[in-house]
Amino acid sequence: MRTTLTEMLATRPVLLADGATGTNYFAAGLASGEPPEFWNVDRPEEVVGLHQRFVDAGADIILTNTFGCNPHRLKLHNAQDRTYELARRAAELARSVADAAPRPVVVGGSVGPTGELFEPMGSLTRDAAIASFTRELEGLRDGGADVAWIETMSSPEEANAAASAAIAVGLPYVLTYSFDTAGRTMMGLLPKAAADSVADQPVAPLAIGANCGVGAPDILVTLVQMRGSAVPLITKGNCGVPHFEGTEVVYSGTPQLMARYARLAIDAGARIVGGCCGTTPEHLAAMRAAIDAHVRGEQPTVEGIIEAVGPLTNAVPSENTDRPARRSRR
Numbered sequence: 001m002r003t004t005l006t007e008m009l010a011t012r013p014v015l016l017a018d019g020a021t022g023t024n025y026f027a028a029g030l031a032s033g034e035p036p037e038f039w040n041v042d043r044p045e046e047v048v049g050l051h052q053r054f055v056d057a058g059a060d061i062i063l064t065n066t067f068g069c070n071p072h073r074l075k076l077h078n079a080q081d082r083t084y085e086l087a088r089r090a091a092e093l094a095r096s097v098a099d100a101a102p103r104p105v106v107v108g109g110s111v112g113p114t115g116e117l118f119e120p121m122g123s124l125t126r127d128a129a130i131a132s133f134t135r136e137l138e139g140l141r142d143g144g145a146d147v148a149w150i151e152t153m154s155s156p157e158e159a160n161a162a163a164s165a166a167i168a169v170g171l172p173y174v175l176t177y178s179f180d181t182a183g184r185t186m187m188g189l190l191p192k193a194a195a196d197s198v199a200d201q202p203v204a205p206l207a208i209g210a211n212c213g214v215g216a217p218d219i220l221v222t223l224v225q226m227r228g229s230a231v232p233l234i235t236k237g238n239c240g241v242p243h244f245e246g247t248e249v250v251y252s253g254t255p256q257l258m259a260r261y262a263r264l265a266i267d268a269g270a271r272i273v274g275g276c277c278g279t280t281p282e283h284l285a286a287m288r289a290a291i292d293a294h295v296r297g298e299q300p301t302v303e304g305i306i307e308a309v310g311p312l313t314n315a316v317p318s319e320n321t322d323r324p325a326r327r328s329r330r
Contacts, residue, residue, distance in 0.1 A: 003104035005147045005172065005206050008060060009232055014266055014291050017061040017108070017236055017274025018054040019284045023251070025050070035077050037069045040089040047090070051097040053281040055105055058288030061272065062098060063110040063149050064090040064140060070132045072114035072124075084139040091143025108149030109140030109171070111162055118157045126161050133165035141169050148173040151236075152212050154185035156197035163198045163205065172203070174272075176211040176234050179222045183317030190317060191225040209234030212276045214313040215241040216253060216261040220305045221316055223268045227299065232271035237261060239278030241313060251278025255286035260308050262287040263294045
């Protein structure tokens with residue numbers, strides 16, 4: 001029952017994307033420093049199992065286990081030559097789950113940043129970035145991904161290079177940034193400027209938005225700031241805020257909090273809602289129920305977001321200055 005993201009956006013008011021990959025793998029035994037992408041070959045049953053649990057929880061979109069599957073990241077493990085192999089296998093695993101589902105499920109090919117800085121701050125060139133992303137995206141395409149899911153970007157130049165690579169290999173794409181530094185990306189990009197980073201592309205993204213960041217309240221504020229976009233909006237927020245319990249990183253979000261987050265995301269204009277770090281299938285099931293029962297209401301205010309899902313970690317950025325505005329409080 002294969003479909004496209006375009007078709008689903010045209011026929012459904014709100015889509016549910018899946019939850020976390022890495023943090024769920026850590027719970028399943030992934031060792032610190034071990035590339036999750038190796039599990040596509042070494043432990044495919046774990047990869048398929050997580051995809052299946054997300055589909056069973058109600059996900060309309062599942063992302064491949066390829067966030068770091070580009071040569072620049074894989075070279076840290078002497079595996080840069082395995083980029084295509086690992087990306088293709090990841091897409092095949094996700095495709096097998098989507099194809100067996102009793103309803104349409106889209107496979108998004110996860111494309112994360114290279115981990116390098118663009119010139120002149122670093123040594124990464126546009127040509128090198130495009131070549132890196134192209135190899136990964138060729139594997140994702142050949143393995144059956146429906147759309148390139150470019151995520152957790154901070155550099156407009158890198159996001160643009162990834163979009164160019166997606167277009168070159170013939171995949172539609174979406175783009176999400178991580179606004180985790182005083183309401184901006186690490187490279188200083190404001191939410192309203194996200195679409196400008198791919199405005200010169202011959203093919204526009206199917207959707208644009210934010211993922212990861214520092215918690216549900218902050219990403220909802222980001223979403224409000226992106227409202228008015230010419231393309232559908234995505235929000236894929238972390239499950240609360242991380243903290244240490246002994247040596248273990250634990251995310252504070254409950255299924256109830258993520259359900260409230262999903263309802264507020266719809267009110268803020270999101271067409272695709274999902275979870276990022278810390279989001280389990282149990283959280284996602286609560287989000288599915290919330291989405292299905294919710295009738296879109298008024299756009300939430302910053303004060304309303306704080307009241308519903310907790311205080312902001314970062315201050316709300318000001319668009320008129322280089323400094324963030326004062327932090328909102330209860």
